[in-house]
Amino acid sequence: MNTEEVVRIEDLWVHYDGVPILEGVSLSVSLGHFLGIIGPNGGGKTTLLKVILGLVKPSSGSVSILGRPPERSRHYIGYVPQHNLFDRDFPIDVENTVLMGRSGAAGLLRRYSAEDKRLAREALETVGMWPYRDHQIGKLSGGEQQRVFIARALVGQPRLLLLDEPTASVDPAMQTDLYEILERLKQDMAIIMVSHDISAVSVHVDDIACLNHRLFYHGSKEIDPEVLEATYKCPVQMIAHGTVPHRVLKEH
Amino acid sequence: MLEALQYEFMQNALLAGLLAAIACGIVGVYVVVKRIIFISGGIAHASFGGIGLGYLVGISPVLGALFFSLASALGMGYVTRRTRLPEDTVIGVLWAVGMALGVVFIGLAPGYAPDLFSYLFGNILTVPASDLLLMLCLDIAIVVIVAAFYKEFLALSFDEEYSTVVGIPVEALYLLMLCMIALTVVILLRVVGMILIIALLTIPAALARQFTHDLRKTMVLAIVFGVLITFGGLWLSYVLDLASGATIVLLGGAALLGSLGFRKTRSRLAQRRNAVHGDSLGT
Numbered sequence: 001m002n003t004e005e006v007v008r009i010e011d012l013w014v015h016y017d018g019v020p021i022l023e024g025v026s027l028s029v030s031l032g033h034f035l036g037i038i039g040p041n042g043g044g045k046t047t048l049l050k051v052i053l054g055l056v057k058p059s060s061g062s063v064s065i066l067g068r069p070p071e072r073s074r075h076y077i078g079y080v081p082q083h084n085l086f087d088r089d090f091p092i093d094v095e096n097t098v099l100m101g102r103s104g105a106a107g108l109l110r111r112y113s114a115e116d117k118r119l120a121r122e123a124l125e126t127v128g129m130w131p132y133r134d135h136q137i138g139k140l141s142g143g144e145q146q147r148v149f150i151a152r153a154l155v156g157q158p159r160l161l162l163l164d165e166p167t168a169s170v171d172p173a174m175q176t177d178l179y180e181i182l183e184r185l186k187q188d189m190a191i192i193m194v195s196h197d198i199s200a201v202s203v204h205v206d207d208i209a210c211l212n213h214r215l216f217y218h219g220s221k222e223i224d225p226e227v228l229e230a231t232y233k234c235p236v237q238m239i240a241h242g243t244v245p246h247r248v249l250k251e252h
Numbered sequence: 253m254l255e256a257l258q259y260e261f262m263q264n265a266l267l268a269g270l271l272a273a274i275a276c277g278i279v280g281v282y283v284v285v286k287r288i289i290f291i292s293g294g295i296a297h298a299s300f301g302g303i304g305l306g307y308l309v310g311i312s313p314v315l316g317a318l319f320f321s322l323a324s325a326l327g328m329g330y331v332t333r334r335t336r337l338p339e340d341t342v343i344g345v346l347w348a349v350g351m352a353l354g355v356v357f358i359g360l361a362p363g364y365a366p367d368l369f370s371y372l373f374g375n376i377l378t379v380p381a382s383d384l385l386l387m388l389c390l391d392i393a394i395v396v397i398v399a400a401f402y403k404e405f406l407a408l409s410f411d412e413e414y415s416t417v418v419g420i421p422v423e424a425l426y427l428l429m430l431c432m433i434a435l436t437v438v439i440l441l442r443v444v445g446m447i448l449i450i451a452l453l454t455i456p457a458a459l460a461r462q463f464t465h466d467l468r469k470t471m472v473l474a475i476v477f478g479v480l481i482t483f484g485g486l487w488l489s490y491v492l493d494l495a496s497g498a499t500i501v502l503l504g505g506a507a508l509l510g511s512l513g514f515r516k517t518r519s520r521l522a523q524r525r526n527a528v529h530g531d532s533l534g535t
Contacts, residue, residue: 055417087285087287087410090409091466092410093466096467099403103403103406104419105419106403108421
């Protein structure tokens with residue numbers, strides 16, 4: 001397997017208004033790897049993704065994507081934002097939503113080329129949403145919308161796929177579908193998925209990290225309870241690798 | 253009404269209505285889907301400063317408004333993006349400051365300000381040919397800009413952050429979009445007046461988006477609704493002898509209210525029909 005390093009983060013610190021959000025985060029993700037990052041809300045997960053996208057400037061530390069600074073490697077990155085952030089009534093259909101992923105690459109003052117449209121079709125077929133190309137995006141179910149947004153990320157032919165809470169508002173059957181799609185995709189790219197939901201990280205991820213301002217990186221799927229407790233600041237039942245239900249318990 | 257069509261002022265009025273409908277159809281759709289109605293209201297009202305400046309220095313108040321609305325669009329856009337002040341605070345302040353400047357300028361201007369009322373509330377029957385020419389030029393500018401940046405404006409309206417990630421110059425295009433709103437304000441100024449502009453920026457687009465989920469079709473439909481509303485309002489104001497700008501806005505408001513009521517009744521009827529159908533299946 002190709003083990004080219006796609007993301008390399010060293011001792012990353014990010015502050016908002018002097019308050020540290022990320023504290024000394026170090027991370028390395030290679031091509032063909034699927035990293036799941038879990039952690040509580042407000043723990044800095046979205047911030048970490050935004051640093052990788054070059055939308056948030058680090059206070060200190062180094063970030064490189066395929067050996068280049070983030071702002072100059074965006075065309076290598078496919079981004080699936082938190083999907084509750086868009087207007088359900090927005091007048092746009094599925095195909096045009098996906099083409100949006102080509103709008104930078106297509107260039108200013110140009111229409112989408114036949115090549116752009118072919119890539120959009122390919123991406124929609126990959127996630128099984130091509131038959132829905134004429135549907136308004138807001139009329140689809142949560143899981144279908146999520147697949148469209150994954151297609152939009154894929155249409156730029158990324159080397160790195162970033163997903164922010166992709167399983168929120170997606171029903172369990174659809175979640176399995178989603179993971180199967182990601183499982184196939186990771187042949188050609190590195191994938192980083194963040195979620196506050198511990199059960200979201202299933203058998204499909206290769207590595208798990210826990211993020212609550214500090215990153216606890218394991219390099220394997222095994223997480224010991226002490227690390228989870230340190231991350232969530234409360235006792236957590238042992239992660240059972242997706243097969244057995246597990247939950248977070250409040251301190252009594 | 254038909255015999256009125258042979259008068260030049262009536263032909264001009266219809267032409268003004270058509271030019272206004274094109275601008276508010278295209279730009280209004282962005283205003284509505286991107287939810288920048290408040291900033292549009294701010295740009296429209298701040299243009300009053302330009303009207304006042306026109307009276308003071310003796311140029312056309314329309315040209316003054318063009319200058320002021322462009323300046324306030326760029327100012328609001330820049331300040332809301334680059335400073336940490338809340339966006340609605342900035343808009344509210346510039347909105348009021350622009351109007352206050354207008355009042356001061358008009359106070360300083362020598363003599364009485366003629367047809368000030370028509371700038372405030374519009375009078376589609378008194379649009380001079382020179383203003384029609386300016387409206388046509390601004391319409392052409394809007395159509396050219398939207399044709400050039402259609403896919404970028406679409407992405408920008410849908411999700412600015414994602415647009416940044418895919419490499420669209422978001423800030424520059426957002427400012428350009430606000431400038432298009434400023435141009436639309438000037439186009440609508442003579443038709444419905446500064447105070448009522450926000451109605452024509454929102455009503456045709458809001459009507460149109462109920463019928464399609466394609467942005468381009470929404471624009472075409474919004475232009476059609478804009479034409480129907482301005483022509484219908486003009487006719488009503490002629491027949492009933494009412495102020496034309498206000499009549500156009502009231503007709504638009506009534507049309508939107510009517511269409512919402514119609515949709516609600518229709519979906520309620522459909523629900524009831526389904527419920528009856530479900531019952532008959534259950535028994």
